[in-house]
Amino acid sequence: MSIERAIELANEIPLLFGTEIQSLADAHDVVLAKSLESMVDDPRFDNSAMDGWAVKEADCTNSNSKLEIIGTIQAGSSEEIEVKHGQACRIMTGAPIPPGADSIVMIEDSVVMDGYVTINGPARPHFIRKQGENITAGEVGLQSGSKLKPAHLAMVAMMGYAEIPVIKPPKIAIIGTGDELVEPGQPLQSGQIYESNTTALVGLVSEIGCEPVKYPFVTDDLDGLRKTFDLAASECDAILTSGGVSMGEWDLVRRLMEEEGEVKFWRVLIKPGGPLLFGSWKGTPLFGLPGNPVSSQIVFLSIVVPWISNSCGYHPTHGPKLYDKVRVKLLSAAAGTKSKVTLRRIQIIEQGNILVGDVPKNQGSGNLRSMVNCNGLTFLPIGVDGKSGDIIDALWLR
Ligand code: AMP
Ligand code: MG
Numbered sequence: 001m002s003i004e005r006a007i008e009l010a011n012e013i014p015l016l017f018g019t020e021i022q023s024l025a026d027a028h029d030v031v032l033a034k035s036l037e038s039m040v041d042d043p044r045f046d047n048s049a050m051d052g053w054a055v056k057e058a059d060c061t062n063s064n065s066k067l068e069i070i071g072t073i074q075a076g077s078s079e080e081i082e083v084k085h086g087q088a089c090r091i092m093t094g095a096p097i098p099p100g101a102d103s104i105v106m107i108e109d110s111v112v113m114d115g116y117v118t119i120n121g122p123a124r125p126h127f128i129r130k131q132g133e134n135i136t137a138g139e140v141g142l143q144s145g146s147k148l149k150p151a152h153l154a155m156v157a158m159m160g161y162a163e164i165p166v167i168k169p170p171k172i173a174i175i176g177t178g179d180e181l182v183e184p185g186q187p188l189q190s191g192q193i194y195e196s197n198t199t200a201l202v203g204l205v206s207e208i209g210c211e212p213v214k215y216p217f218v219t220d221d222l223d224g225l226r227k228t229f230d231l232a233a234s235e236c237d238a239i240l241t242s243g244g245v246s247m248g249e250w251d252l253v254r255r256l257m258e259e260e261g262e263v264k265f266w267r268v269l270i271k272p273g274g275p276l277l278f279g280s281w282k283g284t285p286l287f288g289l290p291g292n293p294v295s296s297q298i299v300f301l302s303i304v305v306p307w308i309s310n311s312c313g314y315h316p317t318h319g320p321k322l323y324d325k326v327r328v329k330l331l332s333a334a335a336g337t338k339s340k341v342t343l344r345r346i347q348i349i350e351q352g353n354i355l356v357g358d359v360p361k362n363q364g365s366g367n368l369r370s371m372v373n374c375n376g377l378t379f380l381p382i383g384v385d386g387k388s389g390d391i392i393d394a395l396w397l398r
Contacts, residue, residue, distance in 0.1 A: 017168060019168060038141045042158055043132070055089075059086060069090065170238065207320070216228075245266070328355045329354055335385050
């Protein structure tokens with residue numbers, strides 16, 4: 001099955017999530033659950049963009065016009081001073097424009113003497129920031145599914161909200177499987193390796209806006225797997241496993257899912273990561289990621305991420321994301337695969353106004369260094385080899 005079809009089928013069992021009200025102070029990096037309309041105009045009123053003089057433009061067409069000073073308005077003032085012909089009112093940045101004035105003269109362009117100001121520079125209407133020129137009350141300022149960075153949070157505050165509806169990060173269970181696995185820090189016996197996949201998955205899950213819940217990894221044993229799946233299904237909104245989904249005799253995740261769970265699909269036309277399994281365990285969606293360390297990360301990025309984004313309604317440009325889809329010119333050949341889409345690790349750099357991609361050797365699906373040393377993945381269509389100089393689709397990892 002194609003990657004696109006796999007995502008489509010996975011979307012039929014979406015990740016469910018709740019929403020909660022979050023205070024502005026605690027909303028950094030959370031995802032907005034509803035579009036927010038501004039409660040105010042911004043600017044709230046016509047105001048000065050400069051420290052200077054509020055005047056009538058027509059009074060300042062001659063150089064060295066002399067105007068009577070009638071007062072001062074500062075930011076926050078609600079004073080009512082009217083500017084008439086031949087008059088000027090001292091005004092500070094952000095202060096409301098007094099009635100009668102239509103322009104501002106910069107303070108640098110004036111000389112004050114004996115209650116009068118001599119203007120020796122231009123009076124500019126565009127030094128007045130007009131009410132509502134940035135946003136008007138009722139207009140949508142932030143879209144549902146946006147991840148709130150500092151600039152977004154400032155906008156939330158400006159629009160008048162102390163609290164906002166946000167997505168409650170869905171809980172995602174992460175379960176490693178395999179008889180050979182040992183926790184880092186423990187001694188290794190012969191044939192054993194350190195468990196690493198769940199460490200990557202915990203980070204990826206939280207970077208995409210969900211809450212990772214890591215369970216102690218399980219040996220290749222049906223009873224242990226069943227118990228952990230039951231616990232994870234009762235505590236979490238989705239389950240990610242790694243390992244145990246290939247053709248081997250000890251690939252028990254697949255066997256258990258086939259016998260007691262529900263398999264929606266198994267095997268996707270993707271390299272690396274072909275043996276991906278998806279289905280549900282007692283109603284909870286479950287991705288059986290392949291065990292090879294690179295495969296598990298790549299399948300997460302290319303299939304689980306779109307499923308989470310779609311389920312949670314993440315905004316396509318403002319929502320949480322782990323990569324951008326880009327076009328990259330290959331600096332060396334990247335071999336494709338006859339019957340699969342190929343995601344090779346590449347190093348993407350900006351060269352002038354294009355992106356170029358270097359393709360390192362040693363692309364084994366167990367080689368974690370290839371993930372660390374690269375910042376991109378090719379997206380070579382089925383049966384297509386990338387030649388040096390070709391411009392191809394790629395994912396630019398953040
Ligand atoms: P499997 O899919 O279970 O056959 O595993 C494929 C390969 O990935 C084997 O070489 C495993 O030792 C390795 N592997 C599986 N799970 C993990 C893990 N959690 N951490 C590191 N390597 C793993
Ligand atoms: Mg295994």
